[in-house]
Amino acid sequence: YDRILAQGIEFYHSTSSADLIARMTNNAQAARSVLDLVVTSYVRDLVTLIVLVGVMVWQQPALSLICFVVGPVAIYGVNRILKRVRNIAAMEFR
Incomplete structure (x- = not known):
């Protein structure tokens, strides 16, 4: 709207x-469609x-506990490894 008002x-x-x-009208409808899709998908995926x-x-409480303890540690380790790999790759392409 501001861009249209700023035209000569x-x-x-x-x-x-x-x-x-x-x-x-079309731009507003397209933006609303995208927003509706994102919100709907986000809520559905979260639920x-x-x-x-x-x-x-409920089905495997012991295994779930192991996943909740080991999972974050594994994710942290993988993120550190990925950061090192990115740094090494960035050095080679300079």
Whole structure:
């Protein structure tokens, strides 16, 4: 909206009002569609994750405890290794 308001007089002489209204409407609808999709997917995935963790704890409590203890340590280790690999790769490409 701000970009349209910032245009010069020549822009408005060469562009019809119907075209401007169509652009604004279509862009707003596209943004809303993307936002709806992202929010819906995020909520659905979050609920799925919570339910699956609950099922995991209910079916195998001991194994779940091991996963909750070992998992973060493993993720931390993998992230450190990846950081080293990225640094080495960045040095070789300089």
